[in-house]
Amino acid sequence: MTQYSDSRRKFLKTTSTAAAASAALPYWFTASRSAAQDYKSANERPIFGCIGTGDRWGNRKDGKFGGVGEQVLKYTDIAAVCDVDASHVEQAKQNVRQRRSKGDDRPVETHEDYRRILDRDDIDAVTIVTVDHWHVKIAIEALKAGKDVYCEKPLTLTIDEGRQVIKALEQYGGTFQVGTQQRTEMGQRFLKAIAMVRDGRVGDVRKVTCVIDGSPVSKSIPVAEVPQGLNWDMWLGQCPKVPYRLGEGGENKYYTRTNCHLGFRWWYEYGGGKFTDWGAHHVDIAQWLIDQNGPDQGPTKITPLVVEHPCEMDEYGNPKCDDRFNAASKFTIRADFPNGVEMYIESQGRNGIMIEGTKGRMFVNRGTVAGKPVEDLAKNPLPDDAIEKVYGGKVPKSHMLNFLNCIKSGETPISDVYTHHRAMTTCHLAAISARLNRPLEWDAKNEAVIGDEVANAMQAREQRKGYEIKV
Template sequence: MPHHADQSPNITRRNFIAQSSAFAAAPLILSNPASARRAVANEQLGIGFIGMGIRGRNVLNGYFKNNARARVLAVCDVDTARREHFQNLVNEHNNNTDCDAYNDYRDLLARPDIDAVVITTPDHWHTLQSIHAAQAGKDIYCEKPLTHSLEESRAIIHAVRAHGRVFQTGSQQRSEYDHKFCQAVEYVRNGRIGPVVSANVGVGDAPIPCDLPGESIEPGLDWDRWLGPAPSRPYHSDLAPRGIINHYPAWRRYAEYSGGYFADMGAHHYDIAQWGIDADASGPFQVLPPLDETSMRGAKLRFENGAEIFHGGPNGTTFVGTTGMIHVDRGRIVPVPGNLFETPIAEDELHIPRHTNHVENWLDCIHSREKPICDVEIGARTAACCHLVNLAYKLRRKLTWDWRSWRFENDDEANTLLDNPRRTGYELPPA
């Protein structure tokens, strides 16, 4: 088993856990992270899974179950029955007992035989676990929305860059769905609908505070660890249903754990909008609330190139240009005028790469050390767009955003909302 993860001679399971036990400890300084031995194309990567709910299961079964390029060596979940189920599932499939199961993800990160991790935990955990994985020298695939606050977006980019990791955000519309989204972006970026006036994104509602009552909790769930950085509160099964589940839990609805159903799918469709207006490495400079003071649609993000992203319209992303339109969602792509796609993209125009799937692109890049199609900055800036729109609905006034410094201009109140309240011991590591 090749060891592609950077491992300082001083990093062992014991001292990694000791150094990170308070979660806010200073980042582990790895010995020359950028000098990791590059993977040989036919070597099998050791993979660890953190979070084994429905999304973790789907990624495991859909991309790794029969993948000769990667071997799942460990799974982690705070639900005992769930982690043991997936440990047994992997071992039965591989006809061995090589897969271990952990309650604490730091135990998994401390293993030198794990080259890369897949993080599919609830949103409020994504950034801290990704930062700790980067510090431990692991390459990372993390589900969207990548972050839970603007400050997390800044911090996750910094950590991944500082430790030289290959990072794929799980916004798989860039790689899959018959490449409809690639086609849409290709035609938009090549000017086939003229300059983009607006990208309209049809997704759900902003989050609400969690007001669920407390319930009794059966043994086998580490509820405190599930909460992590989020405020302490009693258990409720809507947030963390037990055992093997076949639905997406309702924690997505609540501000303490997520950016709402808005950010849940907004992380996909704002990603496409951002891609289409060529803003992957920047951000909006202005955030505008809807004209109707009670509406939960209509917030706008304004970009320096003149384009806007508007929250509203049909499900998916609709690019509106001066000479045409393209609507794209997972089921269809519709150009206006209808014959727009009859003229193919010329050889000397921008061509969006087509990948077999999102995970294969990540594995390719682990070997090449190139950036995947949805690198950490792309995912973090898409998440930031979602956080900015949620703040527009919360504050109901125009905001001026400096995407370079990750701060609002002349707005002390808005700057107090750059991060969410964190429990002691779960602070982000210093920059």
């Protein structure tokens, strides 16, 4: 492995002429014909370590392989896989070996502890597809170790974690892509919607509604024996030490009745419910659309209009029950922005984004772009370069390929840490206001809740000893 990696690095170091030429292109540039061919040469293929190899990585419950791991294997080589669940990591190893070229018998190392991957000099980049509360700690330590990072959304568990990862990126450098694929894929529907807004097709935007669904509810979930091969203490990480829980039911693979795999998102201890699940996608696109995802930008006020939780919250916004899903199941949250736009984050209705302006309205989700402004395109189409202007250049073929091209060029990927932090700040504030059930005034420049000590304290969480995040 060392000899293979050294020869590849030598090749990359001798391509300065090509790198200089590519630097003149937009950072997201992807040649439509030759993009996939760029990584066919063994010397050009970065070596990856994959941290977290569950459902989203590719080890799906239906037995099919698909997800981040599949994307990595299209363009790179995977030298090692890591997971705190032995069943996940063994299946990941088999998936990698089965998809390599015939005769490629290089080892695929398996690890339980992600630090073993970060220690390896032969690994250039990592994917982080763990539970949400592990993202930032691993990402910061990966940057320290000189690795480029592809991390699934939502990047952060708290607002403070966003500041920490930005500080680490600026201190240690590296290429960092967040896995919000709506920015590049999904048939470019979201890009088309943004391009239409930029072209004035709905007039001045006044209201944007993001329907992100509500978190599922559950009955009491019993304490259960920790499955063999699962390091439960390490899975919990920075979160409080609690018993493992598992109950019957939950046919939807994402609604498994547990506080572990495929159920963790519905507990505020490990995530933000739908606020940070679908919110990480739709709020991100909405803030991009209204030009509110840059430095010092964001909402001025967050107001909970409707909130329902599966269990009661105490005065500090903490769930009073510990045996069931506790994230908000029903909500309407209004976010007021300084440019006069009202954003509504809602649980009920058709999943997607409704955009309302002075000249009309349109709706966009992963399946459609609809509304009269869209119908009018038949007679008055967008300029040929309208979607490219959203980016400032050619739209990439895939999220992963954009990441790899940016590793080569040193440019910033499409889903960067900075804009993601601004979108996630709105999502986290929505969750905080819902948990406290009161309005919050937000100072975006100083990143502070005005006049509410409890809400301000909720920008961070206490971290269990031994699992603290340090930049």
